[in-house]
Amino acid sequence: MTDGPFRLLSWTPGQTMVLERNPYYYRRGLPYLDRLTFDFGVDPSVGVLRVEAGQADLVGDGIPAADYLQLRSSPQWSADVATRPAIGVYLLALNTRVAPFNNLKVRQAVEMAINKRHLLQLLNGRGVVANGILPTTLPGFDGRDIPDLYPYDPAKARALLRAAGFPHGFSTTLGLGSELAGGDAIGTEVQADLRAVGIRVTLKPLPSEATAIANMPMTTYTWFMDYPDPADFVDGFTSCSAAVVGGSNPAFLCDHALDAAANAARPLPLGPARVAAYRRIDLEVMRDAAYVPLYYPLFTFFHSSRLRGYYVNLAWFPADYTTLSLAP
Amino acid sequence: MAVDVPAFEPEAAIGMRPSHPAWRRLRKDPLALAGATLGLVIVAASALAPVLAPHNPDQLFTNGLTASGMPLGPSAAFPLGTDQYGRDELSRLLYGGQTSLAVAVSSAAFATAIGLLLGLVGGYLGGAWDNAIGRLTDVVMSFPLTLFAIATVLIFHPTVGSLIAVISLITWTYAARLIRAEVLVLRQADFVQAARALGATDGRILLRHLAPHVLPTAIVRFALSVAQSLLLESSLSFLGAGIQPPTPDWGLMVAQSEPYYATDPLLVFLPGAAILLTCLAFTYLGEGLRSALDPRGGEATV
Numbered sequence: 001m002t003d004g005p006f007r008l009l010s011w012t013p014g015q016t017m018v019l020e021r022n023p024y025y026y027r028r029g030l031p032y033l034d035r036l037t038f039d040f041g042v043d044p045s046v047g048v049l050r051v052e053a054g055q056a057d058l059v060g061d062g063i064p065a066a067d068y069l070q071l072r073s074s075p076q077w078s079a080d081v082a083t084r085p086a087i088g089v090y091l092l093a094l095n096t097r098v099a100p101f102n103n104l105k106v107r108q109a110v111e112m113a114i115n116k117r118h119l120l121q122l123l124n125g126r127g128v129v130a131n132g133i134l135p136t137t138l139p140g141f142d143g144r145d146i147p148d149l150y151p152y153d154p155a156k157a158r159a160l161l162r163a164a165g166f167p168h169g170f171s172t173t174l175g176l177g178s179e180l181a182g183g184d185a186i187g188t189e190v191q192a193d194l195r196a197v198g199i200r201v202t203l204k205p206l207p208s209e210a211t212a213i214a215n216m217p218m219t220t221y222t223w224f225m226d227y228p229d230p231a232d233f234v235d236g237f238t239s240c241s242a243a244v245v246g247g248s249n250p251a252f253l254c255d256h257a258l259d260a261a262a263n264a265a266r267p268l269p270l271g272p273a274r275v276a277a278y279r280r281i282d283l284e285v286m287r288d289a290a291y292v293p294l295y296y297p298l299f300t301f302f303h304s305s306r307l308r309g310y311y312v313n314l315a316w317f318p319a320d321y322t323t324l325s326l327a328p
Numbered sequence: 329m330a331v332d333v334p335a336f337e338p339e340a341a342i343g344m345r346p347s348h349p350a351w352r353r354l355r356k357d358p359l360a361l362a363g364a365t366l367g368l369v370i371v372a373a374s375a376l377a378p379v380l381a382p383h384n385p386d387q388l389f390t391n392g393l394t395a396s397g398m399p400l401g402p403s404a405a406f407p408l409g410t411d412q413y414g415r416d417e418l419s420r421l422l423y424g425g426q427t428s429l430a431v432a433v434s435s436a437a438f439a440t441a442i443g444l445l446l447g448l449v450g451g452y453l454g455g456a457w458d459n460a461i462g463r464l465t466d467v468v469m470s471f472p473l474t475l476f477a478i479a480t481v482l483i484f485h486p487t488v489g490s491l492i493a494v495i496s497l498i499t500w501t502y503a504a505r506l507i508r509a510e511v512l513v514l515r516q517a518d519f520v521q522a523a524r525a526l527g528a529t530d531g532r533i534l535l536r537h538l539a540p541h542v543l544p545t546a547i548v549r550f551a552l553s554v555a556q557s558l559l560l561e562s563s564l565s566f567l568g569a570g571i572q573p574p575t576p577d578w579g580l581m582v583a584q585s586e587p588y589y590a591t592d593p594l595l596v597f598l599p600g601a602a603i604l605l606t607c608l609a610f611t612y613l614g615e616g617l618r619s620a621l622d623p624r625g626g627e628a629t630v
Contacts, residue, residue: 045587064587065412069398118390122413124397184584188413191574192388203573 005031005322014040019321032309032325048302052077057304057326058319065124065185071302082301084312087137088224089130089233090182092174092190092292093250095217100172105164107289110218111150113157113197114190120295122185130293132282133237137296139228140275149286157197169198175216178205186220186294221250221291225315230278234262238285251290258284353620360616367609370602374425381419382407385576389414399592411581411595412588421598424576429606431491431561431571436553438496443503444546448534450504451511458508465501473498477560478569491570495557502556503549507542514541544621551614555607562603578603 002008003026006019019036039056047059048067063071063081071077094101094110101107116129128136132146161169176187183205191201204216226232236248240259243252261284265277285291301319303310309323354360373380383389383406392400392414399417400410408417450461477494484490514520515538523533562579564570571577573584578599585595 065397066587066591069396070591115388115390118388118414121390121393121395121397122388185413188574189388192386192413195386195574 006036009035016040027322031322033321036321036324051080051302051304054304057307058310059302063300063302065122067302068124068126068300077302080303080305080307082303082310082312083126084299085128085137086224086297086299087135087228087314088222089133089135089296090127090180090186090220090222090294091130091133092294093219093221094290094292095215095219095250095252096254096288096290097252098217100164100166100170101217103164104289105160106166108150109157109160109164109197110194110199111289111292112153112160113199114193114292114294115152116294117152118193119185119189122189123182123295126182126298126300127295128298130295131286133285133291133293134230134233134278134282135225135296138225138230138233140270140272141230146279146282146286149283150289154193154197161198166198169200171200171202172217173202173204175206175210175219176203177220177222178207180220180222181297183220215245216250219250223248227315230275230282231262231266234265234278234281234285237291238262238281253285253288253290255284255288258288350620354616357616357620359612360620363609363612363614363616366605367613370425370606370609371429373422374429377419377422377426381416381422383416383419385415385419385423386574387415389416392416399588399595401594408598409592409594411585412592417595417598420576420581421578421602424578424581424599425602425606427488427571427575427577428558428561428565428579428603431488431495432554432558432606434492435495435499435557435561436550438492439500439553439557440503440546440550442496442500443505443549444507444539444542446500447504447507448511448538448542451508452515452530452534452538461504461508465504468498469501471498473560474563474567477564478567481564481569486564486570486572488571491561491564495560499553499556499560502553503546506545506549510542510545511538514538544617548614548618548621551610551617555610555614558603558606558610 002022005022005025005027007022009018009020011017017038017040019038021031021034025031042050044059045064045067047056048063048071050056051059068081071081092110092114094107096102096107101110120127120129130145131148134141134146136143136145161167174187174190176183180186187203191203194201201218206216206219223233223236236242237251238249238253238255238258239262240254240256241247242249243254258281261277261281265274265281268274268277286293299312301310301312306327308325308327310319311323312319389406389410392406392410394400399412399414400406402409406416406418408421411417411420446461446465450458476498480494480497481490484494520533520537523537528537561570562577562582565577565579566583568583571580573580581599582596582603585592585599588595
């Protein structure tokens with residue numbers, strides 16, 4: 001049963017899903033494809049090879065760095081690499097309820113210890129350094145970010161740790177979303193950068209959906225736009241009501257002034273005043289230093305040369321398969 | 329019936345004189361010498377990593393990657409280039425050797441010690457003891473080695489210590505079977521019978537008369553076991569059940585650089601070659617020791 005362009009033909013959980021054209025779809029003549037097969041759990045590198053070999057037509061996000069650069073510089077394939085800025089953010093959530101991250105100075109130290117530029121270098125520049133939790137690609141934000149409250153400064157980070165009573169640093173665990181695109185790079189960068197200021201980090205790979213429920217001292221977190229408004233980010237990340245295990249606030253940030261500001265901003269009409277109000281909230285969130293924004297990602301896709309009509313939704317993640325077709 | 333056993337020569341095992349026949353035989357064996365030299369160089373290089381390594385192996389260098397984020401080739405600053413995170417490859421290889429060899433050598437030592445003890449006890453006491461130890465050996469040997477190691481290491485969070493424990497607890501069987509077989513023959517020997525007739529206790533016979541005789545076998549087994557443990561350790565680290573990042577380790581280095589096999593093959597080749605050469609070195613050394621220590625010319629299977 002569906003009113004969408006495709007209907008489910010078969011599904012083997014964790015392996016394949018086959019969709020077939022819905023003949024009763026309300027838009028005449030669409031979709032173009034008769035059948036669409038998804039293979040799950042394919043290593044991204046293998047996915048790239050399969051597209052190159054003509055066995056698949058599309059690889060999702062998560063093209064490994066080595067493959068990405070090779071494809072981009074290849075005269076044969078470079079035209080088949082599609083990129084678009086995602087309206088989303090990758091960040092670290094510091095659990096404000098557990099020691100030592102309940103200490104503002106410790107959180108500020110972590111903010112200043114992370115070398116985000118080097119991280120983006122590891123990711124082949126597939127993103128933009130983030131200063132706040134609100135993507136600069138949100139409607140009305142004009143690509144401008146809030147000022148950077150925490151420029152990369154390991155010496156200052158060490159001083160903050162000393163002031164917080166951790167002259168020799170401490171040991172902690174980072175919950176790392178294991179199927180996160182670029183997760184290896186994030187884990188390596190965070191581990192090395194924090195080690196340089198005295199914080200010893202053990203990486204604990206977790207299924208991405210488990211990062212919100214694992215109640216880790218530190219965890220990677222991502223959010224992609226569900227609807228085109230900053231409230232989609234602010235309400236989830238900062239509200240006290242979301243600060244529960246399994247909620248969308250893995251830093252367990254509960255700042256009643258922020259809640260009040262969010263409640264005041266939410267009903268504002270679209271326009272500069274609304275944007276300005278949310279920028280102020282973004283700055284306030286950063287003053288709490290519960291989230292370490294890493295970068296606003298750039299999505300990359302690799303498709304076969306015969307694929308036509310490939311559009312990527314701006315909201316959330318998936319592509320729109322309705323208009324896909326194959327050149328003869 | 330008495331079996332002809334060569335007279336006990338303590339030098340055969342410990343502190344060999346340069347004129348000892350085993351030593352002379354070893355020196356005439358080019359493969360064993362090559363293995364010994366190579367093994368020594370690798371062990372020394374790893375042990376001296378803090379002196380030899382040009383950089384901190386965990387440091388991510390901003391100038392360690394190209395503008396688009398690719399690893400660098402060899403240069404003056406990074407003699408073997410950098411890895412995909414902008415870390416110095418040579419420093420990681422040297423420190424990686426420290427980790428890999430520490431695990432391999434310690435596991436081999438523990439495994440040989442356990443095997444020596446159980447082999448001696450089982451072979452000499454016989455009966456129920458031998459049966460119990462023999463069945464235990466069979467049970468441990470019947471486990472698929474790697475699978476068992478993965479399961480165990482994942483239960484006991486993988487650390488250097490747990491890796492050593494797991495590897496030695498599944499590889500001691502090789503030494504135990506060899507030593508037991510040898511002790512079975514030796515305990516019938518005239519000198520053991522004589523000691524028993526003179527009223528020597530079991531403990532004394534085991535320690536003073538049997539142990540020195542099987543020590544050469546244990547030493548050979550130890551050398552071969554280093555190679556075996558290194559392979560096992562690297563495989564586990566490669567599969568993610570061994571050494572955890574960012575600790576440098578050869579098996580882990582191969583795993584992490586695997587996506588770069590086409591663009592930067594050196595990253596996969598170098599740690600792979602280090603594993604291969606170290607295994608070869610210890611295997612040739614072990615084989616050489618075996619034929620050198622066996623006065624009958626060495627047809628025994630180790």
